[in-house]
Amino acid sequence: MRNCGLRAALVAVTACAVFPACNRGADRPDVSNAPGPAAEQSSSSTGTLRGIVRLTGAQIPDPSLIENTTDPEICGRVQQTQDLVVQRDDRGIANVIVALRGVPPEKVPAATRPDRLVLDNRNCQFVPHVAVLSVGGTIETVSHDAVLHTVHFYGALERNVALPDESARTTVTVQEPGMIAVLCDVHGWMKAFIRVDSHPFHAVTDAEGTFVIEGIPAGVYELDAWHERLGSQSVSVGIEPGAIAEVELTYALADR
Numbered sequence: 357m358r359n360c361g362l363r364a365a366l367v368a369v370t371a372c373a374v375f376p377a378c379n380r381g382a383d384r385p386d387v388s389n390a391p392g393p394a395a396e397q398s399s400s401s402t403g404t405l406r407g408i409v410r411l412t413g414a415q416i417p418d419p420s421l422i423e424n425t426t427d428p429e430i431c432g433r434v435q436q437t438q439d440l441v442v443q444r445d446d447r448g449i450a451n452v453i454v455a456l457r458g459v460p461p462e463k464v465p466a467a468t469r470p471d472r473l474v475l476d477n478r479n480c481q482f483v484p485h486v487a488v489l490s491v492g493g494t495i496e497t498v499s500h501d502a503v504l505h506t507v508h509f510y511g512a513l514e515r516n517v518a519l520p521d522e523s524a525r526t527t528v529t530v531q532e533p534g535m536i537a538v539l540c541d542v543h544g545w546m547k548a549f550i551r552v553d554s555h556p557f558h559a560v561t562d563a564e565g566t567f568v569i570e571g572i573p574a575g576v577y578e579l580d581a582w583h584e585r586l587g588s589q590s591v592s593v594g595i596e597p598g599a600i601a602e603v604e605l606t607y608a609l610a611d612r
Contacts, residue, residue, distance in 0.1 A: 403595040405569045407603040409452045409561050409581065416442050417609065422545050430503040431480035435545045438485045439585045448565020449583065449607060451486040453551045455558035456577045463573040464555045470494060475538070475548065477505045477519060482538055482548035488558040489550055491533055498525045506541040512552050549584055581605050
């Protein structure tokens with residue numbers, strides 16, 4: 357199924373820019389805007405972006421399953437890769453990262469407290485599977501499985517953490533923007549992806565394929581969308597003070 361031709365489209369706008377996030381040398385998203393002196397933000401000068409990401413095409417693929425022989429008594433004999441999760445009714449795609457590009461440094465609000473992401477090892481899966489974080493935030497790795505896991509970070513964060521049992525936990529601060537791929541060296545199906553930006557204007561689509569980004573300073577931006585299997589696309593979005601902008605993105609998985 358991975359060899360199917362993939363194309364990405366946003367209404368009438370098409371973009372490619374697919375990159376392999378697990379590759380150490382993979383292209384990183386454009387998150388070079390370092391936070392500068394933050395302007396005062398208020399609801400009268402900011403707006404909201406609301407959207408949905410859908411899959412088009414004749415069929416919705418079944419979940420990708422693998423037969424497991426590593427610690428099957430703990431992890432089970434069948435696992436899902438979670439590389440494409442689609443809501444059947446509205447065809448919403450979960451786990452798509454959406455983030456603004458081109459945010460002027462002076463429009464980045466001062467953080468009141470660092471972001472904190474808890475990356476759990478649960479039922480031999482990373483939870484969450486996809487996440488976003490701002491520079492200066494922390495990732496706390498924990499485990500609820502009675503088996504050895506490793507949390508191996510690649511990309512904007514390079515580190516390998518061993519979690520030998522359910523009591524183990526570690527915390528690391530993310531200092532650089534970019535894309536992070538997370539793997540378990542013991543259980544090859546375990547993967548997670550984290551995008552780190554120098555601003556808070558990003559989100560991950562939920563189980564229905566929807567997302568909301570609030571408090572965006574008025575202006576015109578590029579909205580980047582990334583999915584681990586379907587690739588990348590971008591589109592221009594305009595944000596007006598006190599208003600809600602809406603956008604619908606679509607991905608198409610070519611039929612066999």
